[in-house]
Amino acid sequence: MAALSILVFPGSNCDHDAYHAVKHVMGLDARFVWHKETDLGDTDVVIVPGGFSYGDYLRCGAIARFSPVMRSVVEFANKGGLVLGICNGFQILLESGLLPGAMLHNANLKFACKRVNLRVESSDSPFTNAFTKGRVVNVPIAHGEGNYVTDADGLKALEDHDQILFRYCDADGSVTDASNPNGSLSNIAGICNRGRNVMGMMPHPERAMEAAIGGTDGRLVFASVLAALGSPQPA
Amino acid sequence: MYTAIIQITLRPSILDPKGKAAGEALSHLGYDAISNVRIGKYVRMSVAAGSEAEAHTLAKEACEKLLANEVMEDFTITIEAA
Numbered sequence: 007m008a009a010l011s012i013l014v015f016p017g018s019n020c021d022h023d024a025y026h027a028v029k030h031v032m033g034l035d036a037r038f039v040w041h042k043e044t045d046l047g048d049t050d051v052v053i054v055p056g057g058f059s060y061g062d063y064l065r066c067g068a069i070a071r072f073s074p075v076m077r078s079v080v081e082f083a084n085k086g087g088l089v090l091g092i093c094n095g096f097q098i099l100l101e102s103g104l105l106p107g108a109m110l111h112n113a114n115l116k117f118a119c120k121r122v123n124l125r126v127e128s129s130d131s132p133f134t135n136a137f138t139k140g141r142v143v144n145v146p147i148a149h150g151e152g153n154y155v156t157d158a159d160g161l162k163a164l165e166d167h168d169q170i171l172f173r174y175c176d177a178d179g180s181v182t183d184a185s186n187p188n189g190s191l192s193n194i195a196g197i198c199n200r201g202r203n204v205m206g207m208m209p210h211p212e213r214a215m216e217a218a219i220g221g222t223d224g225r226l227v228f229a230s231v232l233a234a235l236g237s238p239q240p241a
Numbered sequence: 242m243y244t245a246i247i248q249i250t251l252r253p254s255i256l257d258p259k260g261k262a263a264g265e266a267l268s269h270l271g272y273d274a275i276s277n278v279r280i281g282k283y284v285r286m287s288v289a290a291g292s293e294a295e296a297h298t299l300a301k302e303a304c305e306k307l308l309a310n311e312v313m314e315d316f317t318i319t320i321e322a323a
Contacts, residue, residue: 065310072307101310108312110251111258155255155313189256 008237009035011049013079013095015070016041020056020093020212027212028053032228033240041073050235051088052079054095056148056210066109066151067097076102088132088231089204093149096196096206104204105197106164107156113189117150121220122187124195124209125175128168131198132234133205136226142179143223145209152188152208154197164197172196172207242323243288243296249309249316250281284308287323296320 010028014021021038028036039046046052059070070076076098083089083104091099099105112118121144126137137143156164164170172195176185181193188208196207211224232239251257257279264278286303290296300318309316 064308068307068310100312108310110255110313113256113258115258115262153256153258157254189258 007035008050008232008235009037009048010051010053011037011039011046012053012055013075014038014040014055015057015059015073015098017059017061018055018057018094020210023210024053024055024092024212027215027224028228031215031225031240032232034228034232034237039075041070041075044074044078046075046078046082049082049087050237051090051231052082054079054089054091054098055212056093056095059094059098062094062151065097065101066094067099067101070094070098071102080104083199083204086201086203088234090133090227090231091204091206092210092212093147093152093208096208097151099204099206105199105206106160107154107197109151110153110155110189111151112149112153112187117148118152118187119146119148120187121146122195122209123175123177123179123185124172125179125181127170127173130168131171131202131205131230133198133227133230134171135233136230140179142175142177143214143226144221145211145214145224146220147187147209149188149208152190154190154194154208156191161192164194167200169197169200169202170194171198171205172209243290243293244321244323245284245286245288245296245300246319246321247284247286247300247304247308247316248281249284249304249314250279251313252315255313281314288320293320293322
């Protein structure tokens with residue numbers, strides 16, 4: 007059975023959401039890994055969860071990236087291990103250099119907490135292979151700093167290498183300014199690295215797992231990961 | 242012992258939403274002469290070093306490694322004898 011490690015930093019607050027999604031909804035082996043640990047043990051996937059690690063002091067994720075466990079995460083990623091950063095986890099992966107770019111305050115300075123539509127821009131990744139390219143999915147966001155930025159060369163590199171996995175869009179799948187909740191460059195909601203084994207996204211797939219709380223589109227991210235690992239899908 | 246005074250600002254090409262909001266508020270207050278408001282960070286720290294140059298090198302390293310994110314920020318360092 008696939009084993010997923012969920013990192014816990016001081017200030018993480020979506021670690022239990024991720025654990026619930028993986029363990030109880032997907033029925034997989036999940037465990038928490040405290041940020042002071044230096045050994046990830048036997049793990050197939052590392053989830054860097056959302057929250058406010060270190061109170062978002064200095065910059066979101068800037069201090070968490072130096073937590074002892076992150077050295078093991080970088081090693082794990084460099085060996086091809088799957089790493090999924092959600093929200094603050096995405097910010098930590100940007101700060102750690104595992105993903106390119108940086109995150110600014112939302113352009114309107116408001117904390118955005120709502121459900122948004124995302125267009126799947128690429129199904130060629132271990133995190134999106136269960137989606138059809140172009141499909142529109144509905145997933146919640148909850149962040150104050152999700153305004154992704156990189157320079158012109160950085161954006162071109164992301165596009166040239168098919169690294170943009172999700173863009174904010176309207177219900178019809180049109181990528182518009184009105185559907186961009188935070189001012190993110192080119193409506194970017196999620197990207198992967200060049201090796202495609204590290205993904206960061208601001209929206210919360212782990213909070214879109216059960217119809218009773220609004221939708222199940224997030225399950226496809228975890229189903230993709232299982233497919234990539236060659237693990238059986240839950241019933 | 243030296244004191245390093247560091248100013249970190251968003252690069253000119255990067256939108257500064259906080260600076261923009263403060264700038265608009267100043268404009269509403271009637272300060273027509275004020276524009277281009279940019280908000281950054283001020284860091285002051287003591288540095289034990291044998292020379293001003295060494296203190297500067299250490300402060301620069303601290304900025305590059307942690308205090309600033311050079312994807313979006315610039316920094317300036319001033320070293321004073323403490």
